[in-house]
Amino acid sequence: MALGDLKQLLLAGEPRAFWDALRTASASARDFSELIALSALRKRAQARGIVRPAEVGRVRLAVLGGSSLYPLHELLTHLLEAEGVGCDLHTGEFDNYAAEIREADSALYAFAPEVVLLLPAAQRCHYPGKLADPRDRAEAAAKAVADELLELAALVHERTRAEVLLGNFALPARRDLGELRARLPTSTWNFRKRVNAELALNAPPYVRICDLEFLAYRSGGLATEDPGAWFESKQPGSPEFLLELAREAAGLIRDLRAAAKKVLVLDLDNTLWGGVLADDGLEGVEIGDTSPRSEAFKAFQRYVLGLKQRGVLLAVCSKNDTVVAERAFREHPEMVLALGDFVSFKANWEPKSDNLRRMAEELGLGLDSFVFADDNPAEIEIVRQFTPAVATLLLDGDPAEFVGKLADSRHFEPRSITAEDVERTAQYRAESARQASLGSAADMASYLGSLEMRATVRPFAEIDVPRLAQLINKSNQFNLTTRRRTEGEVRELATNGEYLCLSLRLADKFGDHGLVSIVVGRVRGGVLELDTWLMSCRVLKRQVEETLLNEVARLAQARGCSELLGVYRETAKNGMVRDFYPRMGFTPAVLGDEGATYRLELATFCPRKTSITLVNA
Amino acid sequence: MTQAEVLAKLQTIFDDVFLEPPKVVAALSADDVDEWDSLIHISLIVAIEKAFGVRFRVGETEATKNVGELAELIAKRQLEK
Numbered sequence: 001m002a003l004g005d006l007k008q009l010l011l012a013g014e015p016r017a018f019w020d021a022l023r024t025a026s027a028s029a030r031d032f033s034e035l036i037a038l039s040a041l042r043k044r045a046q047a048r049g050i051v052r053p054a055e056v057g058r059v060r061l062a063v064l065g066g067s068s069l070y071p072l073h074e075l076l077t078h079l080l081e082a083e084g085v086g087c088d089l090h091t092g093e094f095d096n097y098a099a100e101i102r103e104a105d106s107a108l109y110a111f112a113p114e115v116v117l118l119l120p121a122a123q124r125c126h127y128p129g130k131l132a133d134p135r136d137r138a139e140a141a142a143k144a145v146a147d148e149l150l151e152l153a154a155l156v157h158e159r160t161r162a163e164v165l166l167g168n169f170a171l172p173a174r175r176d177l178g179e180l181r182a183r184l185p186t187s188t189w190n191f192r193k194r195v196n197a198e199l200a201l202n203a204p205p206y207v208r209i210c211d212l213e214f215l216a217y218r219s220g221g222l223a224t225e226d227p228g229a230w231f232e233s234k235q236p237g238s239p240e241f242l243l244e245l246a247r248e249a250a251g252l253i254r255d256l257r258a259a260a261k262k263v264l265v266l267d268l269d270n271t272l273w274g275g276v277l278a279d280d281g282l283e284g285v286e287i288g289d290t291s292p293r294s295e296a297f298k299a300f301q302r303y304v305l306g307l308k309q310r311g312v313l314l315a316v317c318s319k320n321d322t323v324v325a326e327r328a329f330r331e332h333p334e335m336v337l338a339l340g341d342f343v344s345f346k347a348n349w350e351p352k353s354d355n356l357r358r359m360a361e362e363l364g365l366g367l368d369s370f371v372f373a374d375d376n377p378a379e380i381e382i383v384r385q386f387t388p389a390v391a392t393l394l395l396d397g398d399p400a401e402f403v404g405k406l407a408d409s410r411h412f413e414p415r416s417i418t419a420e421d422v423e424r425t426a427q428y429r430a431e432s433a434r435q436a437s438l439g440s441a442a443d444m445a446s447y448l449g450s451l452e453m454r455a456t457v458r459p460f461a462e463i464d465v466p467r468l469a470q471l472i473n474k475s476n477q478f479n480l481t482t483r484r485r486t487e488g489e490v491r492e493l494a495t496n497g498e499y500l501c502l503s504l505r506l507a508d509k510f511g512d513h514g515l516v517s518i519v520v521g522r523v524r525g526g527v528l529e530l531d532t533w534l535m536s537c538r539v540l541k542r543q544v545e546e547t548l549l550n551e552v553a554r555l556a557q558a559r560g561c562s563e564l565l566g567v568y569r570e571t572a573k574n575g576m577v578r579d580f581y582p583r584m585g586f587t588p589a590v591l592g593d594e595g596a597t598y599r600l601e602l603a604t605f606c607p608r609k610t611s612i613t614l615v616n617a
Numbered sequence: 618m619t620q621a622e623v624l625a626k627l628q629t630i631f632d633d634v635f636l637e638p639p640k641v642v643a644a645l646s647a648d649d650v651d652e653w654d655s656l657i658h659i660s661l662i663v664a665i666e667k668a669f670g671v672r673f674r675v676g677e678t679e680a681t682k683n684v685g686e687l688a689e690l691i692a693k694r695q696l697e698k
Binding site: 003004007010031032033036037039040041044070071074227228231232239 | 632633634636652655656657659660661663664667673674675676679
């Protein structure tokens with residue numbers, strides 16, 4: 001949409017249409033001026049009272065740095081606001097971050113940030129000694145630069161609990177030193193690389209690296225540097241680079257609390273192999289080492305397999321005959337992916353949107369955790385229209401570009417790699433086996449008994465923090481309050497004596513589900529106030545919630561509580577737990593602004609029957 | 618490009634950048650336009666460099682007092698191309 005059209009929407013005073021168009025335009029803006037113009041329009045709209053209909057969340061953001069933070073902060077604020085993240089902003093003084101962080105009474109601490117973006121200036125990052133100095137001196141100096149930044153990050157995190165987005169250093173793009181650039185440990189080129197490596201390898205979990213080295217490499221070093229802008233107004237780089245940097249930082253901030261995609265659904269013909277299986281036959285499809293095109297498809301399958309190995313669930317949705325399509329995976333010797341790599345395999349002639357809906361039901365996942373990739377624009381369009389929650393990726397044109405397109409879609413960037421990620425496909429496949437055995441079991445009770453389920457309930461443990469944070473930030477459906485928390489906040493809860501924080505792991509005869517349910521409650525005046533109760537949907541209807549309630553009740557009484565207080569905060573996705581507390585025997589208390597609240601008297605509470613054996617560690 | 622041609626092309630850039638675009642004349646300056654703050658100014662300069670295919674030298678846009686002088690600078694940098 002052109003700027004002119006947006007202006008018309010603004011002048012017409014239509015909030016929803018304006019904000020929708022603004023979000024789309026901002027997400028696709030590739031030009032500094034365009035984004036600044038969009039930002040100006042947004043501020044004009046807000047000044048005129050044309051407010052965003054729905055806010056996804058708010059963030060208190062402090063931006064500190066060694067270069068000018070203006071207009072970078074303008075771009076960053078705009079990208080967040082356009083996506084529905086309200087932004088309260090504090091910007092530090094130019095190149096004053098060390099003092100701002102060290103002085104406990106600075107404006108930074110009065111502001112109380114939740115996220116700190118710290119961007120030291122590359123212009124000042126070079127080895128201070130002589131070019132001929134020995135390697136150990138240069139390396140020690142690089143480590144000292146990194147250590148100081150990490151120390152500042154630690155200090156600000158300690159005082160505010162904020163997540164820290166720490167910028168590293170772009171490498172110089174000019175031809176200084178010739179061949180010695182690569183050889184001398186004292187060259188700015190090698191020095192900054194060393195500092196960046198020290199930063200990344202020693203960064204604690206509350207630090208996210210804002211990778212300027214990568215961003216500059218990706219855009220091209222020469223397009224990134226802008227010495228004139230540095231001399232005029234201390235800009236960290238060219239206008240285009242500011243845009244890249246703002247986008248990266250906005251993405252990191254959104255990712256702190258947003259849900260990631262979980263399932264990659266792939267078409268077959270001309271997506272996972274070249275050609276059409278039904279026309280060209282098993283021998284005719286392009287996959288393997290026989291031609292450049294077939295190598296490209298093989299490389300794409302390898303990349304997809306790599307995604308599975310880091311926890312992405314794979315599925316197939318293709319217009320094909322099931323028997324023929326399955327045979328291709330079983331019998332083609334060059335196929336990289338195997339049938340066992342997919343949690344769902346739909347090869348039929350139904351509309352793909354219907355297949356995707358069915359998949360979501362079978363896997364117990366929301367459609368908004370799906371990404372659908374196809375070479376056919378018509379199929380992409382159908383999915384967009386009929387299942388708009390599904391993200392789509394058009395893989396048309398040159399198959400050599402498929403890996404790059406999928407990687408640059410950024411749908412599957414892991415926040416952290418946990419052991420659960422690696423096991424996930426096995427867990428979902430076991431779920432399919434359970435569904436099958438559900439068909440044969442005479443009734444639900446004997447089915448549940450036959451699963452031989454074992455649960456472990458224990459307080460939050462340090463080793464579980466990445467998985468706890470992942471579940472807290474990903475679960476949408478079985479989630480009573482949808483309170484998102486960062487890893488830092490989870491870690492803090494675990495040590496806060498006022499809170500009772502429990503996690504539940506479940507295993508059965510088919511396999512280990514891992515950590516699947518979380519309860520967080522605050523003990524106050526003899527009441528345990530449950531501020532979080534959530535569960536992974538892959539263990540629905542397994543009596544996990546009953547088992548956990550029994551433990552919550554027992555431990556609450558042990559801590560002197562006489563009552564549990566539960567809250568249900570409605571969202572677009574958590575309708576399935578609307579009746580959760582009444583179902584668990586709670587009685588309605590009040591319907592307040594925060595949502596519906598429910599009480600459970602512990603004195604009269606009888607532990608609920610479950611088929612799960614508790615094996616507390 | 619004559620100054621009139623430069624001003625006419627500048628008008629199209631101003632139309633994009635400003636919500637209520639001012640009429641571009643040689644005597645126009647930032648002081649005459651409420652919307653023209655430092656952010657809009659940065660955006661204008663970047664857009665002008667792109668539209669005219671020129672690159673300003675360090676400090677020289679800050680030295681221009683009004684749109685007329687800016688147009689002269691654009692014309693001068695264009696001649697060097």
